[in-house]
Amino acid sequence: MGYEFINFEKEDSGVGILAINRPKALNALNWDTLKDLGSFVENDLPKEELRVLIITGEGDKAFVAGADIAQMSEMSASEFKEYVDYAHKIYNLIENAPYPSIAAVNGYALGGGCELALACDIRIASEKAKLGFPEVKLGIFPGWGGSQRITRIMGNAKAKELIFTGEMVSAEEALRFGLVERVVPHEVIMKEAKELAESIAKRAPLAVSAAKKAINTGSEMGLDKALELEKELIISCFDTDDRAEGMKAFLEKREPEFKGK
Numbered sequence: 001m002g003y004e005f006i007n008f009e010k011e012d013s014g015v016g017i018l019a020i021n022r023p024k025a026l027n028a029l030n031w032d033t034l035k036d037l038g039s040f041v042e043n044d045l046p047k048e049e050l051r052v053l054i055i056t057g058e059g060d061k062a063f064v065a066g067a068d069i070a071q072m073s074e075m076s077a078s079e080f081k082e083y084v085d086y087a088h089k090i091y092n093l094i095e096n097a098p099y100p101s102i103a104a105v106n107g108y109a110l111g112g113g114c115e116l117a118l119a120c121d122i123r124i125a126s127e128k129a130k131l132g133f134p135e136v137k138l139g140i141f142p143g144w145g146g147s148q149r150i151t152r153i154m155g156n157a158k159a160k161e162l163i164f165t166g167e168m169v170s171a172e173e174a175l176r177f178g179l180v181e182r183v184v185p186h187e188v189i190m191k192e193a194k195e196l197a198e199s200i201a202k203r204a205p206l207a208v209s210a211a212k213k214a215i216n217t218g219s220e221m222g223l224d225k226a227l228e229l230e231k232e233l234i235i236s237c238f239d240t241d242d243r244a245e246g247m248k249a250f251l252e253k254r255e256p257e258f259k260g261k
């Protein structure tokens with residue numbers, strides 16, 4: 001596919017593993033890396049066959065250490081705007097994708113890197129991971145969705161503490177206030193992420209996708225409207241082959257074979 005800064009492989013289970021591949025710079029997202037990520041997610045990700053996407057970083061040290069500071073420091077105001085617009089577009093695409101995503105946070109997840117993890121549905125961290133938003137040390141603040149997504153995940157007060165101080169936290173601390181869902185030994189992070197992904201990949205894909213939409217969209221609505229949305233989505237699930245298969249398989253005491261139809 002000709003991408004220098006990302007690697008991708010898809011397993012038979014339907015689990016795709018996308019790794020940001022710029023380990024010498026701790027996978028910092030310079031323009032070329034961000035464009036590879038964006039272009040791949042937009043155009044080349046095999047969406048039809050994909051059940052779950054795992055995002056991680058190559059190397060042993062970092063998930064993504066943020067936007068590329070060297071490159072950012074040289075940008076004009078218009079380039080800076082273009083950079084942030086593009087990152088917003090790609091992170092929104094990941095957040096709103098029909099397939100679920102898991103961030104396997106295998107090391108530093110800082111600034112734009114932590115924001116990438118936040119755009120994923122679930123975050124698993126290695127016990128060696130460090131997470132945070134150092135942007136205020138650079139004269140900016142988390143602007144790739146971070147200041148908004150983080151408050152929705154862990155509340156305004158803790159988010160302010162993290163963002164205002166710019167300090168990194170350990171994976172264990174991140175777990176305590178809900179920035180990550182699991183912490184696992186470093187050596188097994190990909191194994192754990194794959195096991196979790198495979199357990200989701202076995203389920204009815206349209207139902208998982210509808211549940212993601214109900215949660216993501218519904219949590220931004222008032223309860224009455226959100227309950228209406230839930231009703232619409234569950235009714236749309238009832239009308240699928242997978243719903244018929246799931247219930248039939250239960251009654252026949254066998255595993256269902258879901259087709260995503």
Ligand code: DAK
Pocket residue numbers: 024025026028065066067068069070080081083084108110111112113134135138140141142143144
């Ligand atoms: N950018 C560029 N290079 C980076 C980098 C980064 N974010 N992080 C690490 N590197 C490079 C280092 O420069 C070094 O390169 P060489 O010197 O070897 O050429 C190499 O990766 C290894 O890093 P270190 O030698 O520093 O490794 P250490 O183990 O000593 O330290 C560290 C690891 C993660 C603590 C340290 O590298 C570090 O503090 N990195 C910077 C982390 C950071 O501040 N991240 C946030 C970036 S700001 C926007 C809104 C938001 C954003 C952008 C735009 N708009 C509204 C337009 C987002 C901003 C950010 O993400």
